[in-house]
Amino acid sequence: MKFVDVHCHIMDDCFDNDREEVLIRAKRSNVIAIISSAFSIDEAIKTIKLMNSHKNFLFLTCGWDPTNFDIDALMEYQRFIIDNLNAIIGIGEVGLDYYYIRDPSLRNMQKEIFISWINFAKKVNLPIIVHSRNAGDDAIELLISEGAKRVILHAFDGRISWAKKAVENGFFFSIPPSIVRSSQKQQLVRNIPLEFIMLESDAPVLSPYVNQRNEPANLIYAAKMVSELKNINIEVVSDVTTYNAVSFFNIHFNGL
Numbered sequence: 001m002k003f004v005d006v007h008c009h010i011m012d013d014c015f016d017n018d019r020e021e022v023l024i025r026a027k028r029s030n031v032i033a034i035i036s037s038a039f040s041i042d043e044a045i046k047t048i049k050l051m052n053s054h055k056n057f058l059f060l061t062c063g064w065d066p067t068n069f070d071i072d073a074l075m076e077y078q079r080f081i082i083d084n085l086n087a088i089i090g091i092g093e094v095g096l097d098y099y100y101i102r103d104p105s106l107r108n109m110q111k112e113i114f115i116s117w118i119n120f121a122k123k124v125n126l127p128i129i130v131h132s133r134n135a136g137d138d139a140i141e142l143l144i145s146e147g148a149k150r151v152i153l154h155a156f157d158g159r160i161s162w163a164k165k166a167v168e169n170g171f172f173f174s175i176p177p178s179i180v181r182s183s184q185k186q187q188l189v190r191n192i193p194l195e196f197i198m199l200e201s202d203a204p205v206l207s208p209y210v211n212q213r214n215e216p217a218n219l220i221y222a223a224k225m226v227s228e229l230k231n232i233n234i235e236v237v238s239d240v241t242t243y244n245a246v247s248f249f250n251i252h253f254n255g256l
Contacts, residue, residue, distance in 0.1 A: 001238040002032045003223060004245035005216040006174050007093065007129055007154045007200035010036040010058070011043050011050070014204045014213055022203075022215045023054060029217035032242070035059045035249070037093050037129065039068075041080045048087050059251065061090035064117060066097040066110055066131055074113065078120055089249050091121040092129025093154055096142075099134045111142060118146040127248060129154050129174075140166050150248060155202055157184060160191045167196050172244060174200035177208040177221040189229045198248070199223060199241050 005026070015022055026034060036058060038044035044062050051058045062081050064074060081088060094117040096110055121128040127150035132139035136158015143151055144165075151171040155178075156163060163173065173192055176199075179185035189197065199222050207214035208221040223241070227234040246252070 001030045001223075001235060002242050003030055003199055003219045003238060004242050005031055005034045005201050005203075005219055006152060006198045006245050006248075007061075008034060008036055008203040008216055010034060010203065010216075011038065011046050012204050015215075019050075022217075023058070026216035027057070029220060030238075031216050031219055033057055033059060033245070034216050035061055035089065035245075037061050037063045039063055039065050040073075041077055044080065044084070044088075048084070051087070056252070059089050059249070060087060061092045061129055062088050063091065063093040063129065063131075064113070066095055066114070066133075067100050069106070069109055069113070071113075074116070081120075082124065085124060085126075088126065089251055090127045090129055091117060091124070092127075092152070093131040094118075094128065095131035096135035096139045097131060097133045098138075111138065114139070114142060115146055118143065118148050122147070122149075126150075127152065131155075133157060137162050140169075140171070143171065144169055152198060152248070154200055155185075155206060156188060160187060163188055163192055167192050170196075172196050172198055172248060174198045175222045175226060176200050176202045176206035177214060177218040178202075178206040179225045180208045180221050181210070186225065186229055189226055194226070194230055194232070194237065194240050195244070197226065197241055198244050199226075 047060045129152045154174045201216045203214040227237045
């Protein structure tokens with residue numbers, strides 16, 4: 001079996017004391033590639049440096065915290081991305097977060113920032129990984145209206161009706177290990193084809209266990225649950241989700 005972690009935060013401070021060990025455990029757990037999201041220039045630079053020690057295993061996407069409204073910093077970050085496109089395989093995570101942002105005016109600003117990232121991703125011809133906590137309907141509606149094409153909805157917590165609409169538009173969903181304790185995620189997997197599913201850890205969060213740090217090695221929990229819910233062999237889950245990731249990001253991973 002081979003797995004691809006299409007979304008995590010490997011540069012999070014909680015990995016500072018054992019980051020290399022975390023990567024080793026991932027490799028020993030049949031993870032052949034990790035795609036890590038950076039929310040700042042500094043984090044992106046650190047990720048690129050680490051990538052040099054893990055070529056064709058660790059990859060970078062550049063995203064933006066949906067609760068960050070610093071437009072000057074955003075513009076600077078987008079300039080950095082343009083200058084470093086050879087090291088970046090995607091834009092994300094970016095999107096909407098209505099869990100933390102309740103004020104209507106701030107939500108409108110959040111939408112404008114999200115739209116800017118959707119159009120930026122199209123400009124630089126990179127796929128987009130979307131955060132949509134408590135905002136699935138609006139996020140999908142904006143993605144469709146802005147003409148986004150290569151989309152992953154990560155850890156989607158929205159309504160099944162909108163998930164089906166996303167699939168109709170060719171959008172993918174990445175499933176985290178926390179699916180083992182989430183009836184909503186389980187229902188999501190039951191209702192979308194395997195051909196539109198990838199696996200993510202979202203480490204250090206969304207662990208299969210409550211109040212425990214997550215890491216990419218835990219992808220197996222997500223894969224097993226998808227296998228059970230779809231009543232298919234886990235080898236098929238491995239093959240299809242890995243193929244989906246390889247095709248989506250248009251890169252080649254170690255082990256393929």
